[in-house]
Amino acid sequence: MEILLELLSALAGTFMDLVPIVAAMVGFQLLVLRQPIANWRRMAIGILYTYIGLVLFIVGLEKSLLPVGEAMARQLSDPLFLFNAAQAPPDALWSSYGWVYLFAALIGFSATLAEPALLAVATKACDVSQGAIKPFPLRMAVATGVAIGIALGAFRIVTGIPIAYCIVTGYVVVIIQTCYAPRMIVALAYDSGSVTTSTVTVPLVAALGLGLAATIPGRNPALDGLGLIVFATLFPVMTVMGYAQLVECLSMRTVARRRNAPPLPKRCGLGRKTKTDEHGGR
Amino acid sequence: MQSLYRSPLLRPFFWVRDSARDLLPIVVVVAGFQLLVLQKPFPDLGGMLGGIFMLILGLTLFSRGLEMGLFPLGGALAHALARKGNLLWLSVFAFAMGFSTTVAEPALVAMAGKAAEVASTARLIEPGESAQAAYALHLRYVVAVSVGIALLFGVLRIIRGWPVHHWILGGYCTVALLTPFAPSEIIGVAYDSGGVATSTVTVPLTVVLGVGLASCIRGRNPMVDGFGLVAFASLTPIVFVMGYGVFLFGNR
Numbered sequence: 001m002e003i004l005l006e007l008l009s010a011l012a013g014t015f016m017d018l019v020p021i022v023a024a025m026v027g028f029q030l031l032v033l034r035q036p037i038a039n040w041r042r043m044a045i046g047i048l049y050t051y052i053g054l055v056l057f058i059v060g061l062e063k064s065l066l067p068v069g070e071a072m073a074r075q076l077s078d079p080l081f082l083f084n085a086a087q088a089p090p091d092a093l094w095s096s097y098g099w100v101y102l103f104a105a106l107i108g109f110s111a112t113l114a115e116p117a118l119l120a121v122a123t124k125a126c127d128v129s130q131g132a133i134k135p136f137p138l139r140m141a142v143a144t145g146v147a148i149g150i151a152l153g154a155f156r157i158v159t160g161i162p163i164a165y166c167i168v169t170g171y172v173v174v175i176i177q178t179c180y181a182p183r184m185i186v187a188l189a190y191d192s193g194s195v196t197t198s199t200v201t202v203p204l205v206a207a208l209g210l211g212l213a214a215t216i217p218g219r220n221p222a223l224d225g226l227g228l229i230v231f232a233t234l235f236p237v238m239t240v241m242g243y244a245q246l247v248e249c250l251s252m253r254t255v256a257r258r259r260n261a262p263p264l265p266k267r268c269g270l271g272r273k274t275k276t277d278e279h280g281g282r
Numbered sequence: 283m284q285s286l287y288r289s290p291l292l293r294p295f296f297w298v299r300d301s302a303r304d305l306l307p308i309v310v311v312v313a314g315f316q317l318l319v320l321q322k323p324f325p326d327l328g329g330m331l332g333g334i335f336m337l338i339l340g341l342t343l344f345s346r347g348l349e350m351g352l353f354p355l356g357g358a359l360a361h362a363l364a365r366k367g368n369l370l371w372l373s374v375f376a377f378a379m380g381f382s383t384t385v386a387e388p389a390l391v392a393m394a395g396k397a398a399e400v401a402s403t404a405r406l407i408e409p410g411e412s413a414q415a416a417y418a419l420h421l422r423y424v425v426a427v428s429v430g431i432a433l434l435f436g437v438l439r440i441i442r443g444w445p446v447h448h449w450i451l452g453g454y455c456t457v458a459l460l461t462p463f464a465p466s467e468i469i470g471v472a473y474d475s476g477g478v479a480t481s482t483v484t485v486p487l488t489v490v491l492g493v494g495l496a497s498c499i500r501g502r503n504p505m506v507d508g509f510g511l512v513a514f515a516s517l518t519p520i521v522f523v524m525g526y527g528v529f530l531f532g533n534r
Binding site: 187 | 307493
């Protein structure tokens with residue numbers, strides 16, 4: 001019964017989220033372009049799939065991973081677990097929070113791999129680059145960046161370094177990297193950072209930050225608890241550009257050796273299916 | 283293996299398998315920490331397993347649905363509007379998409395409420411429910427308008443062929459210059475609002491719009507020019523929310 005109520009409220013909430021965008025698109029199609037929508041039945045079914053899928057995803061998340069993840073973030077930053085004492089000692093070193101950093105990094109990594117928006121963007125990037133950018137390595141690079149970012153963000157909350165210093169330093173690194181990265185990847189790298197922070201990552205990471213800031217002496221949850229998400233958006237930019245630089249470097253080295261080898265087959269579409277699938281469907 | 287993929291009966295099985303594979307790492311991390319590090323059993327194992335089943339099903343439907351519905355629709359719209367060559371309608375469309383997807387975004391609603399609480403306890407705004415609600419609503423409008431403006435400028439950028447990194451790096455510099463002037467209570471909120479504004483629905487559509495535009499305008503490379511809209515849309519909210527903070531609370 002309870003789950004039905006949750007499903008209904010998620011149905012309503014997601015509806016409010018999807019309606020404006022569908023209305024804008026259909027409105028432009030019918031009123032501005034004044035053309036009927038080609039293949040509209042298939043599209044309607046697709047939009048219905050998207051809607052039901054998003055609802056199931058959100059409710060499933062609230063039923064399974066979110067409560068456990070939030071409880072875990074609380075427990076891991078609990079002084080009882082870390083120091084065997086009711087309150088964290090005021091002279092606690094940053095290194096005594098080792099489990100927190102490990103958890104932050106692992107949760108960032110795995111939540112990014114499960115992010116539906118990143119999957120969609122990686123697929124699109126593979127399509128557009130005609131298979132030059134494979135979805136899986138791209139998602140791995142982004143996930144690594146998020147892991148580093150969130151672990152560093154947790155470190156920042158523990159040590160209390162002002163957020164602006166960290167972020168501006170990160171900006172400088174990105175600016176320098178932009179000058180050296182292959183031009184094709186720059187825009188995608190910028191995007192990949194913002195893409196990661198949606199349905200799965202944001203609630204888990206926000207819970208971790210607020211829990212940490214509440215238990216560490218001298219931190220104010222209002223001031224220090226927020227600001228983890230921006231770390232998760234900045235570091236993937238660096239890792240994706242770094243990954244592209246690495247690939248370019250390696251391929252320059254092997255290009256002479258491989259010159260006579262046949263080209264590798266192109267595989268796109270969620271990384272697993274072939275191009276023919278797109279036209280061969282129902 | 284290839285022939286298996288072609289069989290229409292088995293294809294749904296492969297979609298579900300792919301989603302399960304995407305979700306496996308996070309389940310392993312959460313279960314591993316619960317059982318090995320904290321050494322406690324799961325509080326509600328049945329509900330947890332049911333939830334994971336829903337997650338897998340939801341992820342499968344979502345990604346299939348995007349490929350069938352909103353992706354082709356958005357791409358066709360971007361193509362058609364670009365072919366029409368009407369700059370005004372394209373700009374209106376970009377702004378409408380940015381604003382309409384952001385203003386109702388659940389994560390943004392939640393964060394604006396949180397930010398209003400923070401501002402209230404820090405005595406930046408008047409105490410009381412109505413002042414908090416008004417502040418949260420204004421914050422949401424500021425973010426939604428800034429995402430709309432970001433998409434508008436992003437579309438202009440693609441049409442004119444301005445390089446994307448000038449815009450992003452300019453945005454970074456603006457953020458860095460504004461930060462010292464913004465009240466410290468709003469900095470965390472402003473920085474995070476950029477990441478929160480770009481949601482699971484907004485991102486794929488924005489990418490489709492950018493790539494669709496860049497692939498049908500002559501002289502634009504979809505890889506070089508098509509991406510970058512999402513990044514700009516998560517930078518402008520930082521600037522606008524900080525600007526709003528400076529305007530509202532003054533320089534402290």
